[in-house]
Every structure is written in C-alpha cells, then in structure tokens.
Amino acid sequence: MSASRWSGALRIAAAASVAVLILAIGAVAGAAWQQSRHSDSDAPSTVDVGFAQDMSTHHDQAILMSRTVSGLPGVGAEIRVLADRMVLTQSTETATLRGWLQWWGEPLTSDTPMSWMGHTDHGSHGHAASQEHSGPATDQPPMPGLASVDELGRLSTLTGRAAEIYFLQLMIRHHRGGQEMARDAFNDDRASTATQQWALTMIGDQGNEIGQMTLMLKARNAEPLPT
Template identity: 40%
Template sequence: MTDADGGTDTAVAEPTAAEPDPAAAGAAPRGGWLRSTPALALLLVLGVLLGAGGLWLATTLRTPGEHSAEAGFARDMDNHHAQAIEMSLIAFRETGDDEVRSFAVDMAMAQLTETGMMQAWLREWGVSPTSTDPPMSWMPPAERHLTADGQMPGMASDADLTRLRAATGRELDVLFLQLMIRHHLGGVHMLDGVLERTDDAEVARAAGTMRGVQDAEVKNLTRLLTRLGGTPLPAH
C-alpha cells in the first residue's frame, strides 16, 4: 500500500483473535446431555412408566369391582329383565289384542338389548356374571324393597307366573298388564338406587335412559289396562 509521500506502507493489520472452538476446548455443546443416547433412553422409559401408571390408576378408579353397586345392579337387573321378557313372550304368543301383542314384543326386544349391554359391562369390568349374594345386597337393607318371598322389587311370584300361563283372553291381557306395571315400578326403584350410587358415567347414562323408558312404558301399560277395565295391583 503506498502512503501520501509515495512510499510503501509496510505496516500489517493485526489479526483478529479467533473465537474459541467449543469442541477443541472440551466444552460440551448446548443441549448435549439431552442428545446423549443413555439420557434419551432414560426419558423414554420414564415416560412409558408414567403413562402406564396413569392409565392403570385411571382404569382402577373408574372400573367397578366385584362387590360394587354397579356390578350388583347389573346382575340383579339382568335377572329382573329375564322375567319381564318371559312374561312378554307369554303375552305375545297368547293374546288376541293387537296393541297388547305389539307392546309385548317391543318390550321384549328392548329388554333383550339392555340385558346384552349389562352382561357386556360385567365382562368389561372383569367381574363374575353371577353372585351368591342375596338380591339387592348392593343397597342398604331398608331400601331394598324385596317382595314377600325375598325377590327383587316388582318381581312376579311363581304363583303369578302359573296364573299367567293358564290365562286366556281378556283375563290374560289384564293380568299381564298388572304384573308388568308392578314389575316396571320395581325396576324404576332399582334404577334410582344405582343412579344415587354410581360414579361411572356410562352406567349413569344408561340407567337414566332406562328409567325414562320404564316411566313411559308404565304410562302406556296403565292406559291399556284402563281400556280393558282393569286396575293396577297393589305394591308388594
């Protein structure tokens, strides 16, 4: 480079100090611990364990057990429905009244569907489908409302079923409607019982729906019974 006098400037600019190389200096790069294979493996294992533990805890908290109100209700209502289906099929085969026949078959099909749902619950919960416990033992003794012969609320006795099988004509229709009204009212009591006790969302939803159906059917049964000149039976 030539200066103002025409001479050559021999001064050389001082070199700028290079930034230190982290790798050369032995310093760990930013985030290096998280990039290491053992650390990632540890985090993955911890995540899996925490996730599995949370799932196990949530499942344990929400799944009804062997002696829960939900399991007791499902078993008892399964048997309760079985008798309603039996009486409905008798009426369907023997009645000469088209409206009674239509109601009987509709109710039998609906209760068969509900029975399948409750049996599926018991399988899903991993509990026994049957129990040696007395009927309604999932409710306090004062609230069980058992029949005189120790059956669930509203259940027809063996003598009632014998009379129904032997009846014909209007006698059959009236007796069927009387027994079914009482049977449904007993079922409503059971539904109210599980609704008061369950914290299982699916059970609560289904029981609420079933209760609405039972209420509507009691109204229709009572209307049919009135048309035939009958009156409801007293409660057990």
C-alpha cells in the same frame, strides 16, 4: 317360597336369556364402559357390578312374561306389539349389562341380590337376599317388582282379555320395581358414569311404558295391582 327356590328360578330365567347375543356384544359393551371411566385406575364398583347383575336378571323376567303373553290364545295385537317391543328393548339392555360383566370377569348373576344397594331398609329386598344361605325361608321376591313363580304360572294359563289384564298388571308392578332399582343406582356416588346414564335411561323408558300400560288397563276397566 324359600330363598333357595327363588335363586333357582332366577338362574333358570337368566340362563335362558344369555345365549349368543351376549358373546357377540360383550367386547363392544365392555369397551364402551371403559371409555366412560374417569381414569385408567378406575375399576367397576360394587354398585356397577351389582346393578348389572340384578337389573339384567330383573329384565329376564320381563322378557319371559312378554314372550309368554305373546303366545297366549286370544291376546290382541296391541298387547302383542307392546310385548314384542319389550322383548327387543330389554334383551338389548340385558346384553349390554352382561357384556359389561363379561368384560369385567364377573359372574352374570349374584348370589345375594340387592346387596349392592346403598341402604339397608329398601323394601327389605337387600335384607331378604342376604339371608339366602343363612336365614329363614321367605316368600318375598328377592328384587322389587318381581312376579312370583305362582303368578307366572297363572299368567301362562290365561287367555284373551284376562291374559291381557294380568300381563299389564304384572308388568306395571315389575317396571315400578325396576325404576326403584335404577333410581338407587343413579343416586349412588359409587356408581360409574355409564351405570348412572343407563339407570337414568331405564327410569325414563320404563316410566313411559308404565303410563302406556296404565291407559291400556283403564281401557279394559281394570286397575294396577296394589303396591
């Protein structure tokens, strides 16, 4: 898949998740971030902006997958409850992150995903993203853990136990990618206190969900996707 196709797919997902919620909490989220600053002269760093853009976009796909599996025939209540909870928690986090961006006057999405990361050799995601407009096409997702368009399409065609297993496999990989991004933000000295706090919370919450989903997979005699 070309990088331009990835960019278009991510923008469609982002547009679908913004809606009225962002407008409702934007000022509140922005004011909360401002209160976390060390001084009035502090401004959002490249890491603050990039993390908010990329993590909210990353969450968009988790929300999409969760909503997809909830609507598939034969999917059990256990998976539906998990998916519905993910929609709620990740929608709230996305609204906060995009509230910050709105407060700062920054775009809700980035043309160069992962370019904020503090080192260049990070699963090649930052490098691949930087070639979006100038380099060759790539099949690699622009952020760690993202499902491809083909994988999303396959999920939408499944039913029952097969849908449950594939959703869990995709979401475990997705959460691991999100943890990778959050760890990088947490460990970056350029990140604000608010960004580091949100990143640390995401690392813990998604770690707990990975453990829960791994147990669900084992109960269905299945294993996570290879990393």
